Amino acid sequence: MKAATRYSHSFPKLACPGGQDGIIISTNKLNRVVNVDVENRRMTVESGVLVGDLINEAARNGLALSQTPNWWGLTVAGLLATGAHGSSLWGKGGAVHEYVVSMRIVTPATAEEGYAKVRSLSESDEELDAAKVSLGVLGVVSQVTFEVEPMFKRAITYVTKSDADLGDELIRFGKEHEFADLSWYPSQKKAAFRIDDRVPFNRPGDGLSNILAYRSAPSAQLTTIRGTEELREATRDAKGKCLDAQMDIRTAETSAYGFTNNGANFTGYPVIGQNNRLQSSGPCLDSKEDALLTVCPWDSRFQLAFYHDTTFTISLSNVSSFIKDVQKLVELEPRALCGVDLYEGFHLRYIKASSAYLGRTKDSVDFDILYYRSKDPLAPRLFEDILEEIEQIGLFKYGGLPHWGKNRNLAFNGVIKKYPNASKFVSVKRKYDPQGLFSNEWTDQILGLRKDATIMRDGCALEGLCICSEDRHCAPTKKYYCRPGKVYKEARVCAFEG
Ligand SMILES: Cc1cc2nc3c(=O)[nH]c(=O)nc-3n(C[C@H](O)[C@H](O)[C@H](O)COP(=O)(O)OP(=O)(O)OC[C@H]3O[C@@H](n4cnc5c(N)ncnc54)[C@H](O)[C@@H]3O)c2cc1C
Incomplete structure (x- = not known):
């Protein structure tokens, strides 16, 4: 099961449910601005709102969300799930999730609980640190509140x-x-x-x-x-x-x-x-x-x-x-x-x-x-x-x-080891979605819960499915062979020797 938007802009298979009978929950109509609190500089939107609509609605109220990606068409939940950003080293910096002050997320639950649980997370909840950049594996984000500032x-x-x-x-x-x-x-x-x-x-x-x-x-x-x-x-x-x-x-x-x-x-x-x-x-x-x-x-x-x-x-x-x-x-x-x-x-x-x-x-x-x-x-x-x-x-x-x-794929080899708080993230995932209903093969691979995302086969290095270790991973019939890098000798790359 995956929440997805009208058009997934992500390159990896993040928004694809696994197998043939997965379910996609569309956030296309989850697109309302819920509240604009000018005095307290807060803006709450549903998760399918597009960047362009978010910043223009803020502007109509004299407010600004200082950082966003540069394409209007991304959705609030999609961009947060992937840690998307603009650019800044000042203040809270360029990542949009730094401006999230609270979120509402719907997670799976037992039959006695009505199968779904609505969780409201605020800045005092440590779990917000998992939900802000979630890869979509915790459940469906329904609302997000941003800290905004007067238009500048x-x-x-x-x-x-x-x-x-x-x-x-x-x-x-x-x-x-x-x-x-x-x-x-x-x-x-x-x-x-x-x-x-x-x-x-x-x-x-x-x-x-x-x-x-x-x-x-x-x-x-x-x-x-x-x-x-x-x-x-x-x-x-x-x-x-x-x-x-x-x-x-x-x-x-x-x-x-x-x-x-x-x-x-x-x-x-x-x-x-x-x-x-x-x-x-x-x-x-x-x-x-x-x-x-x-x-x-x-x-x-x-x-x-x-x-x-x-x-x-x-x-x-x-x-x-x-x-x-x-x-x-x-x-x-x-x-x-x-x-x-x-x-x-x-x-x-x-x-x-x-x-x-x-x-x-x-x-x-x-x-x-x-x-x-x-x-x-x-x-x-x-x-x-x-x-x-x-x-x-x-x-x-x-x-x-x-x-x-x-x-x-190769970029995600061992990626989770680079995150010191990865185990805290996985604990929240196990708590919110113990059966992994919102996970797929790809998210399990990048979170280190299955073997990594590398696919070894003939020609695999050409599409970045693997790092070559043998010539057949390149294109030997086209004179591309697996060789060490020129500056970084530990690299293994497909080099042309014509
Ligand atoms: C033209 C273009 C410009 C871009 N510009 C930038 C940029 O400037 N900066 C930057 O950092 N990135 C940029 N990106 C990358 C982009 O930010 C990410 O790929 C982002 O995830 C895409 O958002 P989306 O709304 O299409 O989400 P999707 O690709 O649809 O979804 C991404 C993930 O979020 C999950 N998800 C979606 N909605 C929900 C929900 N309601 N609840 C829970 N999970 C959900 C999906 O299941 C999936 O796992 C750009 C991409 C493109 C194609």
Whole structure:
């Protein structure tokens, strides 16, 4: 049994009930704002409310939820279940669950209790630390109360600089700017720093975020983009990918990454506007049904944007070394990461340590890396080895914590051992749902209750189902063999030897 939303945005099988006869409980109509308490700065919503509706309803009451993910279409319960976040090292930090003050959750119960028990958890209940980031395994979250604050304005300026000192600059940048955020383009050796701070409410400006990737796009255009990418992969045209990436980055820079000063045009930095207009966007959510002439880029009816999303948080004490390792790989293979730059580079955001049992254990930087995925699971990618090595450096050399709602199977190998409070989480799960009605094979695997999520078979490393240990886990007939990493010798990656 799984609670799910109208459209699951999670990459792993979190929202799938196991087997053939599972039940999905839809939260599609659990979408009301229950209460807005302006005086005490609290807002209670049902769990299926979307990010866009949450922040805009708060704004109508002069309130702001300072941190959210940047896509309107996620639901309150879905994003909390996976520990989703915006970006900040200030105050309570970037993770949305840090702003939860109480929750109502419906858990299974005995026949005498009427089969269901409604549990209300407040800040004084330790179990709230399990429920805030729950992977959906405790029961159905029905209501959530957030701590909100009076609406405020932010000013955003992008500055693009060489990445030569990025490893050293990153922590200072995060501490200096409340909503700091970066796009790093390793193959171009530069990074776009988003200087993003609170400003007095009387500063003029009605800025709006209209992120390029979240606008609906003509399906014909998306088909051409995907076709070009597939062709470059098939012909091993790394140079072509680098040229495409340069053009994409220039387009992003000149269009101010989708920010406008007034909802229509970009006239220059800083972009100043209310928090709700800048923190998140999603116009394609409201785009009209036009016989699929235009679609959200990731619309599953087309699979035009088909990619892997490797995302992990690395503690502040390790980020500089991680960045330097990636830079060493770029020195060895200058074109290797152009494919990532086609997906807006590495997206870096800040998150603080949390008391949530499955939240981040230290103040960290989140690295979000999107890259090409073939529709043929046995087809290797260009520079397969370099991205696999970066994935293993982040997750295993530096102990990165994988985002629960993203990533490929290998990222979750032994993951639960990285959480000192994992056993407390499992105790709450056993108390709330002793029969595991809300668990599936995947959640048992990542919680360490079954053998891990690795799947060993021919070609398994290509899709991230395993880390290769033999050539057959790569694609030996296509000249991809299992080899040690170039910088992190303990890594095992599928390398092309043509
Ligand atoms: C376009 C896009 C943008 C994204 N942006 C960000 C971002 O900026 N920051 C970030 O951190 N992440 C981001 N993500 C990842 C996203 O936050 C997670 O995948 C999130 O879980 C998705 O929310 P959802 O509402 O689709 O939940 P689902 O994928 O439907 O569900 C996630 C989990 O929550 C459980 N669940 C759902 N509702 C309930 C309920 N009522 N009670 C109990 N359990 C429930 C499900 O069973 C499942 O286990 C993004 C993903 C996409 C595709």
